[in-house]
Amino acid sequence: MRVLPPRVALFQWRALRRASAINDTFSLTSATRPEDLSRLLKLAAKRRSVAELGTATGWTAISLALSDPGVQVITYDPFPHPERSAYLELVSPDVRARITCIGAAGSSGPPVGLEVELLYIDSSHARDETIAEFAAWRPALVPGAVVVFDDYLHPDYPGVRAAVEALALDGHPVGTMYVHQVRSATRATGR
Numbered sequence: 348m349r350v351l352p353p354r355v356a357l358f359q360w361r362a363l364r365r366a367s368a369i370n371d372t373f374s375l376t377s378a379t380r381p382e383d384l385s386r387l388l389k390l391a392a393k394r395r396s397v398a399e400l401g402t403a404t405g406w407t408a409i410s411l412a413l414s415d416p417g418v419q420v421i422t423y424d425p426f427p428h429p430e431r432s433a434y435l436e437l438v439s440p441d442v443r444a445r446i447t448c449i450g451a452a453g454s455s456g457p458p459v460g461l462e463v464e465l466l467y468i469d470s471s472h473a474r475d476e477t478i479a480e481f482a483a484w485r486p487a488l489v490p491g492a493v494v495v496f497d498d499y500l501h502p503d504y505p506g507v508r509a510a511v512e513a514l515a516l517d518g519h520p521v522g523t524m525y526v527h528q529v530r531s532a533t534r535a536t537g538r
């Protein structure tokens with residue numbers, strides 16, 4: 348927790364207490380861990396438009412919104428996670444207002460016209476789905492945008508690494524994640 352900005356650390360601490368209180372073991376095991384969350388927040392710094400694929404119960408979406416009052420977060424998950432409301436109510440309405448939850452697969456792609464500065468993929472962890480998600484979101488990535496693949500180095504999720512390799516994206520591991528930065532010339536051509 349000490350690696351996180353104070354507002355985020357406070358939220359995570361309160362979320363942990365609430366998860367224990369309501370016996371929400373899914374959140375306790377699925378939410379991005381503080382070390383990688385800290386790295387993600389650093390990558391998101393000064394980026395106004397963030398998309399997350401794999402909302403789960405919202406811990407990372409809320410943390411991203413808390414970390415910067417200027418950021419808008421759009422987050423996708425096709426599966427209902429009713430416990431999410433228990434965590435959204437831990438933060439103020441102005442933070443909640445900057446989080447848009449979409450009940451759809453990440454591969455359904457962004458709303459028309461959305462420009463994305465950071466894409467965080469933490470969804471099915473399956474090779475083909477991850478490839479489909481990247482393809483769907485690629486046109487929305489602005490030059491210099493960062494794409495973060497969660498669990499790239501996690502031994503239980505070989506699909507993420509297989510997807511990154513199939514996509515042949517340049518980049519590097521950061522913690523357990525893989526980080527790719529969009530070059531200026533790649534947007535227009537899609538290459």
Ligand SMILES: C[S@@+](CC[C@H](N)C(=O)[O-])C[C@H]1O[C@@H](n2cnc3c(N)ncnc32)[C@H](O)[C@@H]1O
Nearest residue numbers: 378379401403406407424426452453469470471
């Ligand atoms: C590891 S959890 C995400 C944790 C969340 N990012 C956090 O840090 O709090 C993975 C989530 O991906 C969702 N998911 C599974 N398939 C998906 C898909 N095709 N598109 C988007 N989300 C998906 C699951 O419902 C689950 O909530």
